[in-house]
Amino acid sequence: MPKVTIDGHTIEVADGTTILQAARQIGGECVPPAMCFYTSLKGSGGKCRTCLVKVSKGSEKDPRPMPKLVASCQTMVMDGMEVASKSSEEVVNARKGVVEFLLLNHPLDCPICDQAGECHLQDLAFEHGSAGTRYEFERRTFEKIDIGPYIKLHMTRCILCYRCVYTANQITDNRVHGIIGRGDHSEISTFIEKAIDNDFSGNVIDVCPVGALTDRTFRFKSRVWFLKPMDAHRECDKCCGKTTAWMYGNEIYRITARKDKYGEVSEFICNTCRFEKKGANDWIIEGARDIEKHSVISQNHYVTEALTVI
Numbered sequence: 643m644p645k646v647t648i649d650g651h652t653i654e655v656a657d658g659t660t661i662l663q664a665a666r667q668i669g670g671e672c673v674p675p676a677m678c679f680y681t682s683l684k685g686s687g688g689k690c691r692t693c694l695v696k697v698s699k700g701s702e703k704d705p706r707p708m709p710k711l712v713a714s715c716q717t718m719v720m721d722g723m724e725v726a727s728k729s730s731e732e733v734v735n736a737r738k739g740v741v742e743f744l745l746l747n748h749p750l751d752c753p754i755c756d757q758a759g760e761c762h763l764q765d766l767a768f769e770h771g772s773a774g775t776r777y778e779f780e781r782r783t784f785e786k787i788d789i790g791p792y793i794k795l796h797m798t799r800c801i802l803c804y805r806c807v808y809t810a811n812q813i814t815d816n817r818v819h820g821i822i823g824r825g826d827h828s829e830i831s832t833f834i835e836k837a838i839d840n841d842f843s844g845n846v847i848d849v850c851p852v853g854a855l856t857d858r859t860f861r862f863k864s865r866v867w868f869l870k871p872m873d874a875h876r877e878c879d880k881c882c883g884k885t886t887a888w889m890y891g892n893e894i895y896r897i898t899a900r901k902d903k904y905g906e907v908s909e910f911i912c913n914t915c916r917f918e919k920k921g922a923n924d925w926i927i928e929g930a931r932d933i934e935k936h937s938v939i940s941q942n943h944y945v946t947e948a949l950t951v952i
């Protein structure tokens with residue numbers, strides 16, 4: 643099993659593990675941000691470049707450093723490899739540059755965006771971004787599109803991470819969707835409307851790292867930091883039925899799949915659970931959900947232990 647050292651932490655990992663996965667096994671500050679890689683989506687990663695790291699030693703056999711920064715979600719660990727992530731000034735500067743690129747066309751509309759408070763780009767910009775922009779050209783904008791009754795596509799906010807495309811690809815049989823155009827003209831094709839006419843289409847909302855795909859049954863109803871995320875489940879014949887119910891008092895404002903600390907869903911949920919079961923009686927509420935990902939939603943929340951004592 644290869645051994646890799648990331649920011650001074652050494653770990654032994656299974657063959658075929660990427661630097662990003664190895665860093666996640668170590669945990670803490672050495673974990674690179676990832677805007678496009680998604681563990682359960684085959685083919686994801688390699689698009690956004692936020693996960694860049696420096697390989698200062700290639701391996702025990704060939705200790706030469708890699709000449710350029712590499713995407714950690716796509717680079718396999720080699721035995722004896724040494725990697726610098728947050729500890730490298732070059733890497734931190736490169737991430738700043740990537741954030742600047744991602745924000746070139748992204749509107750700074752966090753105050754009215756439904757994703758605010760759980761947006762990966764917002765967190766990334768907060769940690770790595772600079773306050774100004776050097777971009778002087780007109781920004782590209784798009785009309786908002788309704789993708790069926792439940793999903794709104796706001797292409798202006800899209801960072802072209804491809805996650806929704808891979809999700810739609812994974813949940814449908816025929817590939818009739820994707821990103822059309824090249825370079826500055828790339829956009830999520832409206833053919834996606836066809837692709838996500840499926841019982842699991844709502845999952846594209848959960849995988850979208852920004853506010854480009856939002857839940858039409860929840861849009862503008864509340865801000866996530868006013869809601870209490872609770873683990874909830876119900877008997878469902880289409881999906882696992884295990885969800886997070888976002889509650890205000892006894893009312894359920896929205897249902898999402900359960901996400902881990904990297905914002906990833908391991909078990910996708912069906913549209914019936916997500917969009918059609920909003921009554922408190924529809925669910926067995928298990929208790930407060932620990933929000934592991936640091937973000938505004940983890941601020942000012944109850945402590946789970948305190949709840950059980952009361």
Ligand code: SF4
Nearest residue numbers: 800801803804806850
């Ligand atoms: S709509 Fe969201 S998930 Fe889809 S490519 Fe754009 S940013 Fe990624």
Ligand code: FES
Nearest residue numbers: 678688690691715
């Ligand atoms: S997470 Fe690695 S390139 Fe996007």
